[in-house]
Amino acid sequence: MNVSNRHPGPFAAIGLLAAFAFAVVLIVAINGDSAWVYGENMLSDLGISDVQMSADLFNYGCLIVGILVFVYGLGKAACETECNRASGCILAISAIFLILIGYIHSDFGNGNTHDTIAILTFLFLFIAMVLSAIGDWRDGARINTAITVILILIILGCAVGMSIEALEVITVACGIVWLAAISSKMIIPKKA
Amino acid sequence: MTPVPKKMVFGAALGLIGGIIAMCAVAAAWDGTPDSMPLVGLNMLIACMFFAVAGGFTKFTPVQGSTIIVLAAVCEAAVILSILYEGSYFWLNLILAVIGAVNILFAACPTVTSWVDAQRI
Numbered sequence: 286m287n288v289s290n291r292h293p294g295p296f297a298a299i300g301l302l303a304a305f306a307f308a309v310v311l312i313v314a315i316n317g318d319s320a321w322v323y324g325e326n327m328l329s330d331l332g333i334s335d336v337q338m339s340a341d342l343f344n345y346g347c348l349i350v351g352i353l354v355f356v357y358g359l360g361k362a363a364c365e366t367e368c369n370r371a372s373g374c375i376l377a378i379s380a381i382f383l384i385l386i387g388y389i390h391s392d393f394g395n396g397n398t399h400d401t402i403a404i405l406t407f408l409f410l411f412i413a414m415v416l417s418a419i420g421d422w423r424d425g426a427r428i429n430t431a432i433t434v435i436l437i438l439i440i441l442g443c444a445v446g447m448s449i450e451a452l453e454v455i456t457v458a459c460g461i462v463w464l465a466a467i468s469s470k471m472i473i474p475k476k477a
Numbered sequence: 478m479t480p481v482p483k484k485m486v487f488g489a490a491l492g493l494i495g496g497i498i499a500m501c502a503v504a505a506a507w508d509g510t511p512d513s514m515p516l517v518g519l520n521m522l523i524a525c526m527f528f529a530v531a532g533g534f535t536k537f538t539p540v541q542g543s544t545i546i547v548l549a550a551v552c553e554a555a556v557i558l559s560i561l562y563e564g565s566y567f568w569l570n571l572i573l574a575v576i577g578a579v580n581i582l583f584a585a586c587p588t589v590t591s592w593v594d595a596q597r598i
Contacts, residue, residue, distance in 0.1 A: 427543070427546050427584075427585045428581070428582075428585050430546070430550075431546050431547075431549065431550040431553075431581050431584075431585065432550075434547065434550040434551070434554070435550050435553050435554040435557065438550075438551060438554035438555075438558075439554055439557055439558060439561070442554065442555075442558040442561075443558070443561060446515070446562065447561075447562075455561065
């Protein structure tokens with residue numbers, strides 16, 4: 286719950302913009318590379334795609350969206366309290382790793398650096414989602430809690446039976462939806 | 478005791494309808510081989526969750542008002558997983574997803590949660 290005089294509106298707008306922009310960037314990059322196949326290729330393969338447009342879109346998109354999400358995460362931490370504040374901080378850390386994904390492609394060295402950064406990105410994103418669900422529950426934002434719980438369960442359910450390539454795409458999609466949902470909630474703050 | 482809110486009656490009815498549709502999906506998922514068991518189990522989970530949500534919307538509900546939305550959320554997550562794993566026909570899963578979403582909205586209503594917390598038997 287927002288207990289300060291800080292208005293979360295601008296940060297919420299940045300969050301919505303980041304979610305929308307990342308969705309557009311990924312869709313355009315995937316459509317631009319006909320060799321990319323869902324379930325067989327990682328999203329990181331777009332960063333080293335033979336189609337220069339897709340590669341640039343993905344890499345620069347990660348950089349710019351990462352910066353936007355970082356700002357949004359800090360804003361969420363500043364405007365919210367308790368678990369939601371922690372969620373904002375963790376989301377900002379995840380955004381730093383997202384920026385690094387765009388900067389260090391999977392061709393760098395033997396690829397382990399990029400893979401490590403990607404795993405850390407998703408790990409911190411997942412932790413941020415869990416903290417956000419707890420924080421929203423305590424604040425009484427039931428619909429937001431329900432949306433976050435649904436997305437968390439989808440990620441866990443897909444982790445059980447799907448390939449890592451498909452799981453990555455679904456996790457990113459869930460992350461985009463979650464970011465849009467929590468940004469929408471922040472647009473209209475509740476006074477204490 | 479005040480009468481049960483209409484939203485709870487609709488929520489229970491939708492839960493029952495979703496459960497019955499999911500049971501049909503269970504039957505449709507079975508193709509005679511053990512390989513189809515995961516999909517059969519997934520559809521059965523969906524059916525169980527819909528019946529649980531339906532029970533949550535009655536006056537004999539065993540859970541608190543705020544817990545019903547958790548049940549509805551888990552139910553909706555199971556439906557979306559069924560879509561991703563192609564557990565049944567896409568249109569059938571879409572119908573279940575819509576029913577699940579409506580149940581979430583009903584469960585989030587303050588009328589429902591306050592009635593359940595105050596009046597459940």
